[in-house]
Amino acid sequence: MSKRGAFIVIEGLDRSGKSTQAETLLKNLQDAKIPSKLIKFPDRSTPIGKLIDSYLRSESELDDHAIHLLFSANRWEVVPSIIKDLEQGTTIICDRYAFSGIAFSASKVHPPAKSASPSTFPIQPTPKLSYEWCRSPDISLPAPDLTLFLDILPEKAKARGGYGEERYEKEDVQERVREVFIRIGEEIESSGVGKWVVLDGGLEKEEVEKSIWDEVNPLTAGLKTPIQKLWD
Numbered sequence: 001m002s003k004r005g006a007f008i009v010i011e012g013l014d015r016s017g018k019s020t021q022a023e024t025l026l027k028n029l030q031d032a033k034i035p036s037k038l039i040k041f042p043d044r045s046t047p048i049g050k051l052i053d054s055y056l057r058s059e060s061e062l063d064d065h066a067i068h069l070l071f072s073a074n075r076w077e078v079v080p081s082i083i084k085d086l087e088q089g090t091t092i093i094c095d096r097y098a099f100s101g102i103a104f105s106a107s108k109v110h111p112p113a114k115s116a117s118p119s120t121f122p123i124q125p126t127p128k129l130s131y132e133w134c135r136s137p138d139i140s141l142p143a144p145d146l147t148l149f150l151d152i153l154p155e156k157a158k159a160r161g162g163y164g165e166e167r168y169e170k171e172d173v174q175e176r177v178r179e180v181f182i183r184i185g186e187e188i189e190s191s192g193v194g195k196w197v198v199l200d201g202g203l204e205k206e207e208v209e210k211s212i213w214d215e216v217n218p219l220t221a222g223l224k225t226p227i228q229k230l231w232d
């Protein structure tokens with residue numbers, strides 16, 4: 001049986017350097033003559049991606065459930081080509097995946113209710129969408145063999161270029177998103193389907209590049225295991 005390519009996902013908080021590192025990893029794999037391809041979610045080029053782009057730029061409003069399902073559909077529309085590429089021996093680097101989908105949607109909260117008398121206890125915000133509901137449309141997607149989660153403190157990310165231009169780029173949102181990502185990582189690690197590695201995205205670019213290569217290098221020989229499915 002010929003070997004298949006590896007499915008490598010780069011996840012992380014905003015401005016943690018995902019796209020920078022995804023491009024660098026693609027170059028390093030190509031320099032090493034490993035057939036490889038970079039994909040990104042959201043893919044803003046498709047008709048579904050254009051609706052997502054308009055929403056993220058706050059040019060349109062959509063129900064929270066509807067936009068969540070569009071993000072998921074934007075992944076499902078690429079699944080046949082992901083499977084074909086992996087089976088043909090191409091390693092895929094994927095910049096954000098279903099984990100971003102859950103983390104951002106499950107972090108949406110209702111605005112705090114206005115009470116007549118000020119409370120002495122801080123009011124916990126209530127989620128708009130449950131974790132389980134957010135996960136369900138992505139069940140059965142191809143499971144990554146390796147997910148590299150670039151962790152960064154929201155205040156450090158804020159100091160980087162371009163922060164704050166789009167809908168979710170606010171510090172309180174990012175803190176809730178980080179907590180959901182941690183939960184997802186723990187579940188992936190305990191499921192035995194794929195590996196979840198947390199890396200420090202706050203380091204210098206070259207240091208992050210090296211820590212990524214250390215994780216990816218063992219997969220460059222190709223894999224004999226079948227492509228697994230997420231949360232099946």
Ligand code: Z5A
Binds near residue numbers: 015072206
């Ligand atoms: N979203 C969702 O809600 N549901 C879903 O299912 C999916 C996504 C898939 C847009 O994503 C939004 O969609 C996102 C999640 C939501 N919401 N937010 N907020 P996007 O992927 O299109 O977002 P982006 O515009 O690419 O930004 P990003 O991903 O947050 O940035 P990044 O890729 O992590 O960082 P970067 O572009 O590589 O670097 C940012 C800057 O930092 C740049 O100036 C770099 O030169 C600099 N940089 C990078 N690394 C370093 C280091 N190590 N040191 C110093 N400076 C650095």
Ligand code: MG
Binds near residue numbers: 018019020095
């Ligand atoms: Mg990016």
